[in-house]
Amino acid sequence: MRLAEKVAIITGGAGGIGFAAAETFAHEGAMVAIADFDEEVGGGKANELQEKGYDVAFFQVDVSERVSVDEMVQRVLDRFGTIDILVNNAGITRDAMLSKMTAADFQKVIDVNLSGVFHCTQAVLPTLVEKGSGAIINTSSVSGVYGNIGQTNYAASKAGVVGMTKTWAKELGRKGITVNAVAPGFIETGMTATVPDKVIDQMKQQIPLGRLGAPEDIANAYLFLASNEAKYINGITLHVDGGIRM
Ligand code: NAI
Numbered sequence: 001m002r003l004a005e006k007v008a009i010i011t012g013g014a015g016g017i018g019f020a021a022a023e024t025f026a027h028e029g030a031m032v033a034i035a036d037f038d039e040e041v042g043g044g045k046a047n048e049l050q051e052k053g054y055d056v057a058f059f060q061v062d063v064s065e066r067v068s069v070d071e072m073v074q075r076v077l078d079r080f081g082t083i084d085i086l087v088n089n090a091g092i093t094r095d096a097m098l099s100k101m102t103a104a105d106f107q108k109v110i111d112v113n114l115s116g117v118f119h120c121t122q123a124v125l126p127t128l129v130e131k132g133s134g135a136i137i138n139t140s141s142v143s144g145v146y147g148n149i150g151q152t153n154y155a156a157s158k159a160g161v162v163g164m165t166k167t168w169a170k171e172l173g174r175k176g177i178t179v180n181a182v183a184p185g186f187i188e189t190g191m192t193a194t195v196p197d198k199v200i201d202q203m204k205q206q207i208p209l210g211r212l213g214a215p216e217d218i219a220n221a222y223l224f225l226a227s228n229e230a231k232y233i234n235g236i237t238l239h240v241d242g243g244i245r246m
Helices: 016-027 039-051 066-080 103-131 142-146 152-175 197-206 215-226
Strands: 007-011 031-036 056-060 085-088 134-139 177-184 237-240
Touching (some): 007 016, 007 066, 007 103, 016 031, 016 085, 016 215, 031 039, 039 056, 056 066, 066 103, 085 103, 085 215, 103 134, 103 152, 134 152, 134 215, 142 152, 142 177, 142 237, 152 177, 177 215
Parallel strands (some): 007 031, 007 085, 134 177, 177 237
């Protein structure tokens, strides 16, 4: 049990990667707060894990809205008593070429993928500082590190996540809190489900491991960074992408 007695918030926990992380963390003994915008799917997924005997609960939140985040964190504290781990996993895409991207779609992605990480981390901070321990794991992307056609907004948000990760690793290290990021490559979830088969085949050809990643591949990286095994790892961005970029 690598996360026994730990309380973890996983934002976007109703989605492909987030739900795999919720199950993986619960299996390792954590009490898990699935924090997601989508109440219907998230509530159902939390029930699914409860039926397996895990201590999991759903909390509705819009990570881009500070009031909503503060309320979610308070409800998690009321339910579980503390917070040890925050996985900032919620994310969206609104892809378009630069010439066609609307300012609204640029801003929406920044609000969720970048400001959302800021709001959630700031909201849990007093609890972690008071305990003198904690692990924060942010979700970047191969697109944020290397850029990707059609993803001005998304790449900007995910590059920003790397910058915040390093900054917080420096600010919070002496308070006993580690801050790291995971940069997934192309993972089979709802986010990539609409990508045409032809493009998927082209992607596979570029990946040395010859396949897209599974949500569990990212969940296991989150687990490692949240566990005691990673307690001297701080400020890194762990690339989990089958070697697509190196
Ligand atoms: P997904 O679309 O399956 O799940 C995302 C979840 O975030 C959904 O449950 C959605 O309801 C939730 N969400 C969206 N906006 C929200 C908001 N404002 N507040 C709270 N929750 C919100 O996506 P997936 O693939 O599981 O992605 C998880 C993370 O991994 C994201 O940050 C994504 O950018 C990142 N990622 C995914 C890759 C992929 O290939 N699937 C590649 C690189 C990064």
